[in-house]
Amino acid sequence: xxxxxxxxxxxxxxxxxxxxxxxxxxxxxxxxxxxxxxxxxxxxxxxxxxxxxxxxxxxxxxxxxxxxxxxxxxxxxxxxxxxxxxxxxxxxxxxxxxxxxxxxxxxxxxxxxxxxxxxxxxxxxxxxxxxxxxxxxxxxxxxxxxxxxxxxxxxxxxxxxxxxxxxxxxxxxxxxxxxxxxxxxxxxxxxxxxxxxxxxxxxxxxxxxxxxxxxxxxxxxxxxxxxxxxxxxxxxxxxxxxxxxxxxxxxxxxxxxxxxxxxxxxxxxxxxxxxxxxxxxxxxxxxxxxxxxxxxxxxxxxxxxxxxxxxxxxxxxxxxxxxxxx
Amino acid sequence: xxxxxxxxxxxxxxxxxxxxxxxxxxxxxxxxxxxxxxxxxxxxxxxxxxxxxxxxxxxxxxxxxxxxxxxxxxxxxxxxxxxxxxxxxxxxxxxxxxxxxxxxxxxxxxxxxxxxxxxxxxxxxxxxxxxxxxxxxxxxxxxxxxxxxxxxxxxxxxxxxxxxxxxxxxxxxxxxxxxxxxxxxxxxxxxxxxxxxxxxxxxxxxxxxxxxxxxxxxxxxxxxxxxxxxxxxxxxxxxxxxxxxxxxxxxxxxxxxxxxxxxxxxxxxxxxxxxxxxxxxxxxxxxxxxxxxxxxxxxxxxxxxxxxxxxxxxxxxxxxxxxxx
Numbered sequence: 001x002x003x004x005x006x007x008x009x010x011x012x013x014x015x016x017x018x019x020x021x022x023x024x025x026x027x028x029x030x031x032x033x034x035x036x037x038x039x040x041x042x043x044x045x046x047x048x049x050x051x052x053x054x055x056x057x058x059x060x061x062x063x064x065x066x067x068x069x070x071x072x073x074x075x076x077x078x079x080x081x082x083x084x085x086x087x088x089x090x091x092x093x094x095x096x097x098x099x100x101x102x103x104x105x106x107x108x109x110x111x112x113x114x115x116x117x118x119x120x121x122x123x124x125x126x127x128x129x130x131x132x133x134x135x136x137x138x139x140x141x142x143x144x145x146x147x148x149x150x151x152x153x154x155x156x157x158x159x160x161x162x163x164x165x166x167x168x169x170x171x172x173x174x175x176x177x178x179x180x181x182x183x184x185x186x187x188x189x190x191x192x193x194x195x196x197x198x199x200x201x202x203x204x205x206x207x208x209x210x211x212x213x214x215x216x217x218x219x220x221x222x223x224x225x226x227x228x229x230x231x232x233x234x235x236x237x238x239x240x241x242x243x244x245x246x247x248x249x250x251x252x253x254x255x256x257x258x259x260x261x262x263x264x265x266x267x268x269x270x271x272x273x274x275x276x277x278x279x280x281x282x283x284x285x286x287x288x289x290x291x292x293x294x295x296x297x298x299x300x301x302x303x304x305x306x307x308x309x310x311x312x313x314x315x316x317x318x319x320x321x322x323x324x325x326x
Numbered sequence: 327x328x329x330x331x332x333x334x335x336x337x338x339x340x341x342x343x344x345x346x347x348x349x350x351x352x353x354x355x356x357x358x359x360x361x362x363x364x365x366x367x368x369x370x371x372x373x374x375x376x377x378x379x380x381x382x383x384x385x386x387x388x389x390x391x392x393x394x395x396x397x398x399x400x401x402x403x404x405x406x407x408x409x410x411x412x413x414x415x416x417x418x419x420x421x422x423x424x425x426x427x428x429x430x431x432x433x434x435x436x437x438x439x440x441x442x443x444x445x446x447x448x449x450x451x452x453x454x455x456x457x458x459x460x461x462x463x464x465x466x467x468x469x470x471x472x473x474x475x476x477x478x479x480x481x482x483x484x485x486x487x488x489x490x491x492x493x494x495x496x497x498x499x500x501x502x503x504x505x506x507x508x509x510x511x512x513x514x515x516x517x518x519x520x521x522x523x524x525x526x527x528x529x530x531x532x533x534x535x536x537x538x539x540x541x542x543x544x545x546x547x548x549x550x551x552x553x554x555x556x557x558x559x560x561x562x563x564x565x566x567x568x569x570x571x572x573x574x575x576x577x578x579x580x581x582x583x584x585x586x587x588x589x590x591x592x593x594x595x596x597x598x599x600x601x602x603x604x605x606x607x608x609x610x611x612x613x614x615x616x617x618x619x620x621x622x623x624x625x626x627x628x629x630x631x632x633x634x635x636x637x638x639x640x641x642x643x644x645x646x647x648x649x650x651x
Contacts, residue, residue, distance in 0.1 A: 087560035
């Protein structure tokens with residue numbers, strides 16, 4: 001029998017949040033303590049190891065669109081919960097929470113913009129909205145922006161970040177793969193360029209539809225890109241996956257993407273590719289500067305990985321036995 | 327009594343056993359048991375109607391995965407004639423989880439392609455349980471392009487737990503292979519009819535399923551993820567698979583109501599495996615009718631309708647006024 005009891009005091013999250021986390025940030029890859037303002041200035045790429053952090057759809061649009069040129073379209077579309085889906089929480093509640101958290105109506109932002117003066121149709125996914133999952137709204141917005149690209153003969157750029165199909169819309173979410181692919185078939189037949197930009201992570205139904213259908217597929221460094229998620233594969237084959245498996249570098253090696261492009265070089269690379277595909281001349285300013293090969297330029301802008309972990313991840317390739325295991 | 331029975335068929339199986347025992351006894355002892363037998367048989371009939379007319383989604387999942395269920399090659403051998411199988415994707419290897427080739431449907435040449443499961447462990451080593459690698463999808467696309475070249479209709483038979491999640495599959499671009507099939511099936515100029523004959527497992531099923539007409543056998547299922555997978559992710563426990571099967575709307579009737587499929591093809595009472603000949607006949611009649619209908623349209627018209635159909639897929643609202651599409 002105790003005479004007195006010491007009240008256990010839990011660490012409250014609120015206390016911790018008082019720390020000035022908005023000034024400094026730690027790179028999850030190399031552990032470097034970074035000045036937040038500098039990190040943001042560097043579009044959330046770690047200046048030390050080149051690790052690309054996820055950025056919001058708005059930030060990606062700012063990165064690609066010429067200043068003041070982005071005009072959002074289809075912002076009024078919202079998911080309708082067609083199945084009345086309830087798991088541990090009703091789908092409608094998940095939607096409301098996601099909209100509150102991101103300030104976005106769904107997991108993709110679409111619109112028209114200019115990119116180095118080239119008119120483009122642009123779609124950028126937001127992973128923070130229910131894992132960037134593709135339901136009816138994502139499918140419809142992608143289809144509509146592709147339609148605008150078709151009608152106005154603008155090239156289409158889609159920046160993907162998605163865990164795959166949105167299960168809460170059941171079969172209708174699966175059908176969005178077909179719907180978006182049909183839209184891209186029309187674009188393909190009309191000879192309008194489509195570039196797919198794959199960011200961390202892009203898996204499942206998005207990879208298996210518009211993610212992989214670019215005339216050119218670009219990937220950010222170190223992004224997880226694949227059809228099946230690594231956990232599902234591990235459970236199926238009952239072995240550990242090789243390091244670097246399903247990362248951008250692995251996809252480049254296996255011929256699934258054309259380039260790995262540093263985020264800081266993404267806009268310039270897209271512009272150069274579009275000018276080639278559209279038959280546009282090199283703009284006067286770039287011609288003088290002698291624009292470098294995009295990959296080489298990206299590599300130059302990207303410091304060498306400094307930690308063993310970062311190096312392993314960058315160089316990680318499955319061994320011969322691991323590759324033939326399946 | 328060689329057919330293994332499912333959980334919900336226990337009462338039916340017991341009654342069937344009882345009837346068999348009575349028959350055997352009557353024969354052996356030369357007794358007249360006609361009246362008792364007739365009573366029991368009537369009861370059996372009522373029981374079967376009661377059970378099979380009101381199947382829950384999870385019971386249909388069991389029927390769709392039934393080990394005795396007819397597979398693609400059974401339908402190809404039964405509903406088509408003059409089948410010449412074609413092998414390989416011309417890029418890497420022949421994936422035996424997908425079969426395909428020329429065949430005749432009521433005399434008319436078509437390209438028939440389907441997922442193929444194995445009946446036993448030995449066959450499943452070859453067929454990989456009907457889970458294709460990228461080369462399976464690329465073989466399917468090669469055959470579709472062949473059909474396109476010679477202007478013959480394409481019939482696909484869908485029956486897969488899903489595209490195989492493995493290291494080699496990812497290395498060789500499982501996502502790209504599926505995506506390319508979706509886009510290229512959209513572009514075909516020949517008539518296309520897809521039939522979900524068993525399990526329609528997500529993207530691995532859809533990769534053979536972008537078609538002018540999509541049909542489903544009565545007890546087939548078609549879903550974005552398996553009920554087990556959905557339960558594990560959203561409910562955090564496999565035990566919730568019944569709830570997940572219910573919530574996701576995966577049965578043929580549900581999909582017809584959602585406008586995702588065009589027709590439900592009836593199965594014999596108790597499932598396709600109880601009377602494969604009947605199932606085959608039903609499938610042949612439905613597919614032949616749709617192919618004939620589609621052949622009356624011009625290639626441009628067919629494609630326009632196909633594109634419009636997929637453009638309509640989905641349900642959303644437009645704020646601020648809530649409007650159905």
